[in-house]
Amino acid sequence: AQTVTQSQPEMSVQEAETVTLSCTYDTSENNYYLFWYKQPPSRQMILVIRQEAYKQQNATENRFSVNFQKAAKSFSLKISDSQLGDTAMYFCAFMNPLTYNNNDMRFGAGTRLTVKP
Amino acid sequence: KAGVTQTPRYLIKTRGQQVTLSCSPISGHRSVSWYQQTPGQGLQFLFEYFSETQRNKGNFPGRFSGRQFSNSRSEMNVSTLELGDSALYLCASSPAGTGPYEQYFGPGTRLTVT
Numbered sequence: 016a017q018t019v020t021q022s023q024p025e026m027s028v029q030e031a032e033t034v035t036l037s038c039t040y041d042t043s044e045n046n047y048y049l050f051w052y053k054q055p056p057s058r059q060m061i062l063v064i065r066q067e068a069y070k071q072q073n074a075t076e077n078r079f080s081v082n083f084q085k086a087a088k089s090f091s092l093k094i095s096d097s098q099l100g101d102t103a104m105y106f107c108a109f110m111n112p113l114t115y116n117n118n119d120m121r122f123g124a125g126t127r128l129t130v131k132p
Numbered sequence: 133k134a135g136v137t138q139t140p141r142y143l144i145k146t147r148g149q150q151v152t153l154s155c156s157p158i159s160g161h162r163s164v165s166w167y168q169q170t171p172g173q174g175l176q177f178l179f180e181y182f183s184e185t186q187r188n189k190g191n192f193p194g195r196f197s198g199r200q201f202s203n204s205r206s207e208m209n210v211s212t213l214e215l216g217d218s219a220l221y222l223c224a225s226s227p228a229g230t231g232p233y234e235q236y237f238g239p240g241t242r243l244t245v246t
Contacts (some may be wrong), residue, residue: 059136062235062236120177121189122167122174
């Protein structure tokens with residue numbers, strides 16, 4: 016079974032600084048998909064960034080980038096130039112290609128990020 | 133395009149009762165997934181429906197069930213409610229076709245069982 020681990024329950028960062036959220040996963044598959052989702056307080060969960068395991072290049076979306084280390088099964092999220100609006104719960108998620116047509120996405124426990132002014 | 137909508141947003145029920153939650157996916161999305169979110173267990177996959185068929189089911193008791201209608205709207209039902217069923221229930225939709233499309237989440241229904 017695939018598991019996703021986020022070892023940092025809470026983190027904080029000063030506005031404009033950079034923060035990295037950690038995520039590790041366990042799978043025996045070679046091809047899979049990884050995601051970071053953001054859930055702001057009392058707001059809907061939205062996709063931040065996704066990474067396809069067969070792509071070696073790390074995904075980037077504006078201030079958000081990932082460090083994907085396939086051999087280490089690590090998928091960390093780096094937020095540059097942190098903004099107050101980045102305050103949210105961040106979930107790392109894994110999708111198994113054997114079940115991707117079934118949209119069975121496995122989530123980590125989440126990291127609560129607070130951006131301080 | 134309107135986003136994923138869930139009704140009701142908040143619900144208070146008593147132990148032993150049953151409850152039905154509704155989810156309307158983004159127009160054109162045929163896959164609807166349901167998740168339970170609690171502080172202790174995080175986000176857990178309940179089930180997924182595609183074209184009115186349940187394709188996958190998480191590790192939840194049979195008290196949790198769902199269905200999908202021909203317009204892709206989905207409902208989930210929890211019978212004989214227990215205190216531990218108190219949670220935020222999230223619905224997510226994604227487009228049809230192959231490939232792991234990203235999921236678009238609704239605002240959730242917060243269920244409180246007393």
